[in-house]
Amino acid sequence: MSNLFEHSTIEVLIAAKLDGTITLAELLKHGNYGLGTFTGLDGEVIILDNDVYQVDQTGTVNHITDMDTTLPFASVHKPSENEQPLSLAKADFTLLNQTFAADKNLKNVFATIKLHGHFNAVKVRVAPKQEKPYPSLLAVTKNQPIFDTENVSGTIIGYYAPELFGNITAAGWHLHFLSDDHQFGGHLLSFVGSQLDGTFEIFDGIEQHFPINDDEFRNHENDLETLKAAIEESEGFQD
Template identity: 50%
Template sequence: MSKIYQHSTLAALMAKQMQGTTTIGDLLTHGDTGIGTLAGVDGEVIILDGDVYQADEFGKVNHITDMQTTLPFATVHFASDVAQNIDVAATDFAGLADLQDVYHFTNNFAALRLHGQFEHVLVRAAPKSEVPYPSLLEVSKKQPTFTADQVSGTIVGYFSPSLYQGTVAAGWHLHFLSDDHTFGGHLLEVQTQQVTGTLESFSDFQLHLPIEDQSFRDHNADVDDLDAGIKAAEGGH
């Protein structure tokens, strides 16, 4: 099984650590597929086949080609031929819950990539924040949402076990990108008859911490309210 690589933690974002601490160029050495956000929690990043896209707060999708562009948080992996081909016949997220039982990954990380024609898609995109950064929970309260109907595109993202809540957002964290690269974001709702793609389970999870960044080293995470805060900030999926 291949490896999943994550830069920084969701708890750090909750604790206002939104400064860019890795580059697109470095991130792509660890994976060609994944999700994340840009410095300042500027929109939603979607990485497919080594190409990096940002769905911004204005509803626009930008192709990011500057390898020095920075991110505070991201998760990636290299797409592998050991991934299982799957069909998902579902009108909403209910079908994804079934995948955990069928493929037995409740206690490990998994990557999902699905492609198809979607009747309806609802996404959100984080608005860019400036120093002094607010908490991720504050940002989540003013995130714009966007919808598209009859759109073809790709869902990509990860399942994380509840044991790692805080390091990640436990459960599914999925982003969407349309085939024409004009619509995307953090996936909230989807309606479709059937989509196809791949599911891959991981035996190895590599967490990279930006210890060269003083603000990261010095921050304090409020672990008592972390679980409730993450659930509120993530908005479900």
């Protein structure tokens, strides 16, 4: 049995509920690989084998060791016996979203991918830290720092979600990147990689964890009519 553990929903970020509702100590009990963001939408989080990295709004990569640090949203997992080795001679978002997703028949399942190797080009965004009163994720991403680099070795980590669950998380691939030298990373917008090796896993289920003791989460109203479009615009990858 292998599950994706997701704390809260991406909708809380769209709705500007950016206070942290789970600590890293608690989150890491549920997975040693994953991604997320910190309180106030403070950067992009990459978790690789229990090591937690934050890419902040300046593009600086920080190794986070304070287990009391909190997150409003995160997705993590523990690799299981279902994990499969993966090798791609060349890859970009088009391949992952179309050919790869079709070949692996992902339309109704959650999955994870981890790829390491050489990247000819990588473009990322980094959410800048916000102060109260918080704006929505959509408002933040309209003015987000964007960084790009070429000829870099690094790791992609992230998750695939089917359209059916597009109101609780971003449908399609949600991927973060970290370079081997820990000098570059963020939320992946576009990439071209070659000779990439890693792992792939389809989950048996998803454990959706809710911050039930957080009054803002319990009381806020969901705007379902505009939610999907807002998530797609805020996540939007580029080829």
